Amino acid sequence: MSEQALQRVAEKFPEAIVHGYSQHGDETLVITREHLVDVLQYCHDDPELDLKMPSSLTCVDYIDETPRFELVYSLYSITKRHRLRIKVRVSAEDPSVPSVLHLYRGMDYWEKYCWDMYGIQFTDRSVPVERLWMYEEFEGHPLRKDYPLRGRQGLIPERNIRDIYRGPGPGPGSVPASRPAVPRPSQLPVIK
Amino acid sequence: MAQQHDNLEVEDFDVLDAKIPTKTMTLNMGPSHPATHGTVRFNIELDGENIVKLDPELGFLHRGFEKSCENVSWTQCLPYTDRLNYVSALCNNFGFLSAVEKLAQIEIPERAKYIRTIGAEIHRICDHLTGTGATAMELGGFSPFLYAIEARDLLWDRIAELTGARLTTSFGRIGGVDRDLPEGWIQKVKDSLDRVAVLRDEISTLLTHNRIFLDRMRHTGRITGEDAVNFGFTGPCLRAAGVDYDVRKAHPYWVYDRMDFQVPLGSEGDNFDRYYMRIEEMKQSDAIIRQCFEQMEPGPIIIDDWRYTLPPKPQVYSTIEGVIGHFKVIMEGIKIPKGECYAYTESPNGELGWYLVSDGSGRPYKVHCRAPGIPLMSGLEHMVRGAILPDLVPTFDTINMIGGEVEQ
Numbered sequence: 001m002s003e004q005a006l007q008r009v010a011e012k013f014p015e016a017i018v019h020g021y022s023q024h025g026d027e028t029l030v031i032t033r034e035h036l037v038d039v040l041q042y043c044h045d046d047p048e049l050d051l052k053m054p055s056s057l058t059c060v061d062y063i064d065e066t067p068r069f070e071l072v073y074s075l076y077s078i079t080k081r082h083r084l085r086i087k088v089r090v091s092a093e094d095p096s097v098p099s100v101l102h103l104y105r106g107m108d109y110w111e112k113y114c115w116d117m118y119g120i121q122f123t124d125r126s127v128p129v130e131r132l133w134m135y136e137e138f139e140g141h142p143l144r145k146d147y148p149l150r151g152r153q154g155l156i157p158e159r160n161i162r163d164i165y166r167g168p169g170p171g172p173g174s175v176p177a178s179r180p181a182v183p184r185p186s187q188l189p190v191i192k
Numbered sequence: 193m194a195q196q197h198d199n200l201e202v203e204d205f206d207v208l209d210a211k212i213p214t215k216t217m218t219l220n221m222g223p224s225h226p227a228t229h230g231t232v233r234f235n236i237e238l239d240g241e242n243i244v245k246l247d248p249e250l251g252f253l254h255r256g257f258e259k260s261c262e263n264v265s266w267t268q269c270l271p272y273t274d275r276l277n278y279v280s281a282l283c284n285n286f287g288f289l290s291a292v293e294k295l296a297q298i299e300i301p302e303r304a305k306y307i308r309t310i311g312a313e314i315h316r317i318c319d320h321l322t323g324t325g326a327t328a329m330e331l332g333g334f335s336p337f338l339y340a341i342e343a344r345d346l347l348w349d350r351i352a353e354l355t356g357a358r359l360t361t362s363f364g365r366i367g368g369v370d371r372d373l374p375e376g377w378i379q380k381v382k383d384s385l386d387r388v389a390v391l392r393d394e395i396s397t398l399l400t401h402n403r404i405f406l407d408r409m410r411h412t413g414r415i416t417g418e419d420a421v422n423f424g425f426t427g428p429c430l431r432a433a434g435v436d437y438d439v440r441k442a443h444p445y446w447v448y449d450r451m452d453f454q455v456p457l458g459s460e461g462d463n464f465d466r467y468y469m470r471i472e473e474m475k476q477s478d479a480i481i482r483q484c485f486e487q488m489e490p491g492p493i494i495i496d497d498w499r500y501t502l503p504p505k506p507q508v509y510s511t512i513e514g515v516i517g518h519f520k521v522i523m524e525g526i527k528i529p530k531g532e533c534y535a536y537t538e539s540p541n542g543e544l545g546w547y548l549v550s551d552g553s554g555r556p557y558k559v560h561c562r563a564p565g566i567p568l569m570s571g572l573e574h575m576v577r578g579a580i581l582p583d584l585v586p587t588f589d590t591i592n593m594i595g596g597e598v599e600q
Binding site: 024026052053054055056058060072078081083085104106107108110113117132133134135142143 | 424569
């Protein structure tokens, strides 16, 4: 059943398809980045395909190949019971793809995941992309193959959060802190 | 700790129906809050008591699951999968192994399929008991939680007899399962299931017609079927919204095609439906386990292919082929053929999908876990926006976010 879905997309967008194949019963289409939104829009809207559910979005870092990153969109149709995997290759120099958040709201966290873990940028997003799991001050993207397994990050300054009583002091526009800031253990002088 | 901000959305107004300039308030809930079991922090913007904006902050439990898996052999990934959903570890173990077997094109023996089904269904009951009990507890009813924990521990004892561990089972192996059912285990499970059924009905009696519980649960946290699909919901949360999608029925794996069971469907998509889905699914799981016991027959529990499994110990100690087979598997790791696949099973919270890429070496090139909780968390803001703050608690409970799998 999924072969028909694959055929249908391939016939509609012949210029977008780089490659299409089936492995272990999973139908896969490799498309160009320029046609990503059009193809996904078609997959979402077409009644024959009816791929309404965003199953997942992930990225694979093929560090020795060019283009380096491969984004893997997994779509599912509840009514037709078929699944289609759509892949897009992006280079390490310009790791950006258009966002499909306006089609699939469930892609929000997966796009955050790809930004957080692989540093893929998503353009035209209605809300800015943030890190999903790591903290904002984290440097690098941990699931890239060149990120060391036991990589360590430096200490970060305490955030200037304005609505907690303790901490580094009053933030912009807040009331004065009820008591002075307490130095962090790392800031205290070492007594020998 | 709250802070007030000026509400900038005061529009032009007539003098007579002048809007009072209001202020919104930011409230931080969590990461260590009694109602946010798991460690998640909510940045909530409140207008009076209504939620204007909800920003969940995840990652307090992030421990680099995928990075760890990429740096160990395929078998060594298995203990990491236990820790994804720690209440139903067997579902994760077997889900991951199914994906690996799809990649290696292995067909597991019949008895192993039955053992996997039994294990997964027992853990599904455990997970639903925990979810239901925690929901009741966080709405102020402590007794159902104690009943649920008693029932869950009974089943965990049975799991411990089967696998050797209550929580972190690491039970499956590529090509089958680790060991056969212990002697007399089937009768013990049947007895435990009888007791669990009594406790489950007691929980259901305490909650389902309870006015206080109903007032908190009905018509709160609603989502339509269309929105639920758009957000990628699966499992009880999707079925509560009336969308019939259960992997066990839609794409049967193991022995689910031979089982006679129903998939409960909701209509409202509210918290009460999601709670009730879980109660009903426990009954169905109970029926599936009993059918498995009737249908299963003796036989091998793991494939006899030394590329993927360890040779039996008598052969390791007495033949050179056995020693070599053992050595290759242990020292080099199991070599999964080059390729990629997406395999999915129905875990208690929904579709647990695995996108695996193998480059033919002994280690995974990529292990992506499509945890069912991540889409549920992304839909949380949609479900509670505009609702009052207390509605957040049951909504967060019924989507049953598991920190282990959502934050990986």
